[in-house]
Amino acid sequence: MTETKTTSEPAQEFERVLTQSATAVASFDTHEKSPLEKIRHFLHSSPASVPLIVLMLSLIIFAIIVGSRFFTPFALSLILQQVAIVGIVGAAQTLVVLTAGIDLSVGAIMVLTSVIMGQFTFRYGLPAEVSILCGMALGALCGFINGVLIAYIKLPPFIVTLGTWQIFLATTYIYSANETIRAQDIETNAPLLQFFGQKINFGGATFTYGVFAMLLLIAILWYVLNHTAWGRHVYAIGDDAEAAKLSGVRTKRVLIAVYVLAGLICALAGWASIGRNGSVSPQIGQFANIESITAVVIGGMSLFGGRGSIMGMLFGALIVGVFSFGMRMYGTDVQWTYLIIGVLIILAVAIDQWIRKVAG
Numbered sequence: 621m622t623e624t625k626t627t628s629e630p631a632q633e634f635e636r637v638l639t640q641s642a643t644a645v646a647s648f649d650t651h652e653k654s655p656l657e658k659i660r661h662f663l664h665s666s667p668a669s670v671p672l673i674v675l676m677l678s679l680i681i682f683a684i685i686v687g688s689r690f691f692t693p694f695a696l697s698l699i700l701q702q703v704a705i706v707g708i709v710g711a712a713q714t715l716v717v718l719t720a721g722i723d724l725s726v727g728a729i730m731v732l733t734s735v736i737m738g739q740f741t742f743r744y745g746l747p748a749e750v751s752i753l754c755g756m757a758l759g760a761l762c763g764f765i766n767g768v769l770i771a772y773i774k775l776p777p778f779i780v781t782l783g784t785w786q787i788f789l790a791t792t793y794i795y796s797a798n799e800t801i802r803a804q805d806i807e808t809n810a811p812l813l814q815f816f817g818q819k820i821n822f823g824g825a826t827f828t829y830g831v832f833a834m835l836l837l838i839a840i841l842w843y844v845l846n847h848t849a850w851g852r853h854v855y856a857i858g859d860d861a862e863a864a865k866l867s868g869v870r871t872k873r874v875l876i877a878v879y880v881l882a883g884l885i886c887a888l889a890g891w892a893s894i895g896r897n898g899s900v901s902p903q904i905g906q907f908a909n910i911e912s913i914t915a916v917v918i919g920g921m922s923l924f925g926g927r928g929s930i931m932g933m934l935f936g937a938l939i940v941g942v943f944s945f946g947m948r949m950y951g952t953d954v955q956w957t958y959l960i961i962g963v964l965i966i967l968a969v970a971i972d973q974w975i976r977k978v979a980g
Contacts, residue, residue, distance in 0.1 A: 667920045667928050670971060671935035674918075674964070678939055682946035690949060697825035703941040704816075704830040705730075705896055706911045708889040710919075710933045711837055712882035713912040718845070719878055720858045720925025721777035725766065726886050727908030728788035733759045734890035735792050738801045738900030741810045748812040756887045762788060763883020767876035785909065792902045803898030817895025830892040837885065841930050854878060858925025914940060914961065918968045939964065 653661070662669070682690050689695065709726050716723040733755040740751035762784070769780045806813050816830035845851035853874050856864035865871045893905050919936025921928035940961055947957045 667922075667975075668932035668935060669920075670968075671919045671932045671939060675935050675939050675942065678942045678946070682942065682949075686946060686949045690946060693823055693825035695945070695949075697827055697831075699938065699941040699945050700831045701826070701828050701896075702945065703915075703937045704828065704834045705889055705893050705905070705908065706915055706940070707834040707934055707937045708830075708837060708892055709886060709908045709912040710915040710937050711834075711841055711930060712885040712889070713909075713916050714921060714928070714930045714933045715841070715854065715878045715882050715885075716777070717916050717921050717923060718854050718858045718925060718928060719875060720861070720923075721770065721875075721878075722781065722913070722923070723766065723777065723879070723882055724781040724909050725762065725785040725788055726882065726889075726912055727906055727910075728785045728792070729759050729762045729883055729886035730890040730893060730908050731902055731905050732762070732788045732792045732890070733887040734893050734900055734905070735796045735902055737813060737891060737894065738806070739796060741813065742801055742805065748810040751810075752812070752891060755890060756884060759883040759885075759887025759890070760880050761883070763879040763881065763886075764876065766883070767879030770879065771872040771875040789906065796902045798902060800903075801900040806894070806899065813891070813900070814895045814898060816892040817898065828895065830895055833888070833892060837888070838930055838934050845930060850874070850877070855926055858927075860926070911940070914965060918961075918964050920968065920972065922972050923969075936968075 679691075709730060712726050713723055736758055737748075737751045737755040740746045740754055741748050746754075766777075766780055766784055769775050770777050803814075816828060816833055818829050820827050820829075845854060853864065853869045856867070856869055857871050857874055861871055889908070890905075894900055897904050915937035916928075916933050917923065917936070918939055919928070919932035919934070921932060921936075943960055943964075944957050947954070947960075
């Protein structure tokens with residue numbers, strides 16, 4: 621009779637290695653995050669929080685420096701009036717920057733469309749409504765040209781929009797012959813062109829329709845970017861265009877749609893600028909591209925794309941408006957305002973780089 625073995629041996633050679641393997645249960649690092657790490661994670665998840673904090677601090681600082689007259693309803697509403705155009709153009713820039721691009725032509729599109737609206741009305745005698753629609757269509761066309769060159773020809777956004785910026789500005793000067801249409805003539809013959817400059821008084825504050833247009837536009841875009849599939853696609857393209865394409869996002873169509881929408885928004889800004897300034901001039905608003913980029917950067921938007929909030933852009937525009945208005949009330953030279961804004965831009969980029977390490 622044979623004795624049965626009570627110990628089992630591995631049937632295969634490779635199973636012998638398993639008898640020497642570790643049997644401990646896997647564990648994860650659960651160390652407590654430091655306060656600095658918690659702050660950085662919070663700022664990463666809430667990109668609009670940094671510009672909001674800076675905006676609150678700037679209001680407090682100027683309230684201390686300038687006094688109670690800085691916090692009057694009229695003064696605060698005046699800041700909103702001053703940033704209305706920058707806020708509208710900044711909304712267009714936000715869409716582009718979210719896709720990891722940049723649009724240097726936004727200011728030129730704004731000026732060109734405003735000139736078209738004015739010239740079509742006074743040179744060809746078209747109704748103001750038709751002229752405005754023509755200007756809006758031209759803005760969308762300009763954005764379409766940018767989008768096709770970037771999405772299909774694969775040219776860098778910076779180079780494309782740098783070129784179209786020059787082309788659109790030159791076209792504006794050539795077509796208008798550097799002619800200015802006076803505010804009195806517009807008010808008499810085509811008051812609709814000045815619609816966004818009309819004012820409403822409420823509780824000592826004065827608001828223009830341009831302010832309401834900016835706030836409504838930002839509210840709509842906030843909803844679209846955060847609660848629609850198209851908005852998530854925009855973020856996905858900015859984060860990683862190739863990964864977005866592999867996941868089924870039609871990146872080329874989305875990019876073209878972004879630039880067309882940006883051009884349309886710039887045309888809206890062109891219409892609003894007529895109301896803000898009263899007249900139509902090719903000289904007005906040429907640097908709106910720089911101002912919009914400033915609002916986007918100070919607003920915590922990452923120039924690498926895929927991260928940021930349009931509310932942050934609004935806060936960034938308001939920060940610039942608060943500093944510009946506050947420094948004027950304090951009586952300082954305007955160059956000090958530019959200096960402070962330049963420092964804020966560098967700090968905003970540095971903070972963005974520090975926050976991005978969380979994602980890395």
